[in-house]
Amino acid sequence: MNRYFSAFWFRPLLAISFITLLLAVGPELLGVKSAYLTTDKLIFVLFAGIVLLVSYIHQKKHLLEPWRQVFRQRRAMISLVVLVTYASIGMLDSIHFRTPLPDSGHDNQQYSVESLSVLDVMLDRLRSQEEKTYSAPFAAYLYSKETITHADGSQSREYPRLVYGGRHLADPARDRAGDILRTSLIGIVLGAVIGKLLCLLLAWRIARASQQKVMALWWQIWKGQTELPWRSLFLTLILLSIAITSAWMLSKYYHVFGTDKVGKDVLYLSIKSIRTGLVIGTLTTLIMLPFAILLGILAGYYRGWVDDVIQYLYTTLSSIPGVLLIAAAILSIQVYISTHPELFTTGTQRADLRLLALCVILGITSWTGLCRLLRAETLKLRELDYIQAATALGVKNFVILGRHVLPNVMHIVLIMVVLDFSALVLAEAVLSYVGVGVDPSTISWGNMINGARLELAREPMVWWSLVAAFVLMFALVLPANLFSDAVRDAFDPRLRESR
């Protein structure tokens, strides 16, 4: 029995089962109806896989070493904090449920058609505070003039006050700047305190793991004397917490990023877009990975006609420019969706299916590169002594593939996966602009940019949706790129030699 307690999968599996149970019965206990989408489930599968993998790596010293090398770089540590923040937001946004309708008079409880996520509940204020139309960031007045009837019956054209933004101000022109400054100062102080508490908690955890005294470690960290750059991690954590808290404080009274055409808060939209970006960046890889790995090592290992067939497959696919293949596939899926309305009960489900289809198609266009690399590497590996020895000893082919080839090509897989992520997030925006991206009803950076593009010509310019989408996208893609750089440096032996 003790053998099982110490196995790498024991604790994570326990945690995963617990979370699964919570996700399965939790909503019912809280009186709502769970409504998980297909992508939600896949995200949780992916999450479980990552947890198991991390736990496995943690137990194997030779696997842990390159990762230590990754995290010795400050850039990687900082990027990790940002990426984990994004991932948590995406996960919160993936727990969907439907709230019960007030009292419908029937015996069985009715549930609302619209499905919400946990993030929606947390950001309820942002979600519900809708204006009439555009308003600039931190504005107290609407973007466009309206005819207002005064108390004495006279009418005039002027900019009306916003329903929510800056409504607590008596005279916005006079009080606004001071109020924004005051609120954000409170936010900064509060954020710094929360951030520092988080850091202390983390330091306590690290100290316990490495059996050190907490305060001693704390000072070591702040002097930057630790092996891993914890100081950078802590500073990033504090900065992030300040940014989030002050945005939270300010969003109580203002629309931090303004509102869009139908008066929705742009900050809310750009936060909701995170999930779409993450789904495309991760699920695409999850879908294409099994094919790429299997076909790649099969082609390299067996050669002959297997190799010919697989090479033909990926040459054909890669000869079509990606956008066109995606466009062709999405167009035919659009036709399929519109002619088979009976398959989906809600609009959210339909949009979700299209998102999943997009992931599959992006996967089809992007597996060829990885497959080609794996084939080349396997061709090299199969001539090496240890594999020749295994063959001579009569080890079965699939055992050789699983035990000797696969572990030795995993570094390539890892490098490609992290490299692909940022490219996919960026591709979503472009594809949505072209009209073959996610469903128009899905909230995504691409759709935000697409919607805001036409408004640039207006005078004064409506720039905020565009800027918000670009900034949040950039804040995800840059850390992802920096992180993948660090991973490549640590795992690519060829590059390490050339330093």
Place this chain on the structure above:
Amino acid sequence: MFAYILRRIFYAIPILIGVNLLTFTLFFVVNSPDDMARMHLGEKHLTPEAIEKWKHNRGYDKPLLYNDKAEGAGKFTDTIFFTKSVSLFAFRFGSADDGRDIGQDILQRMWPSLAIAVPVFIVGILFNITFALLLAFFRGTYLDVWGVILCVVLMSISALFYIIGGQYLVGKMLHLVPISGYDTGLNSFKFLILPVIIGVIGGIGAGTRWYRTIFLEEINKDYVRTARAKGLSELRVLFRHVLKNAMIPILTGAVVIIPQLFMGSLLTESFFGIPGLGSYTIDAIQSQDFAIVRAMVFLGSVAYIVGLIMTDISYTLVDPRIRLD
């Protein structure tokens, strides 16, 4: 050489057949022509006659693969597969939904596209190589470290931002060039300059980093050590030895860019209102004109294969040891 090219063209045929089969499956098997007709006509005017008429106008009223009503060879030629997919090999693209001949349109729109893609390609490579050589020369210094970080930052910015930002800055604020439009002949220059600049800037991040790795890989080889041991200056080593020997990976990388050029032209052309192939494709996608999309998929893969063959030929030019036979 000639035999080699012939053989490569011969190899290309099964790939093009595969591409055709793929688009055929996507457009005619996954969705029957009836489905497409319904989608196109909308719910309002949906009568069986209207669907039949729609299909007849486009030649979609034939059987998919095998026509048992026709005579002789017609059993195979009088089908959707033969008329719509096989005819692509003869570069007969048929007509678009608005009745215009696709082949004619493509011939006309090819030139504005090339006028953007070729300068972006050439100027882009020159810039990227220059910057990469600079970083390789100062490798290991702060300039190199921050140069690479700057490249990553540039890479992380969406292509849409470069276009929208550039348009706004140069066109709207500084009023240097018109924001969008196109003209023939020399007048086209002022319309082309901004898209080309934006295309080059958008590609600098990824390109410079890519060439830098190539140069760094070469720099650690034995011949470079020999050259240094001879007492050559570092600059001479870089330009005379490293650059020349890096030509093979540089050329290989150039083909990889071709599909990306297409993606780039798709965006720039539609933002700048240039009547090229990119905007043609976008319009087709948005109006769901399947015939044009099919033609462009075919042309795209032809261009890719031609690019591959040209790369192989160019290898012989930069490295006399390589013989194609």
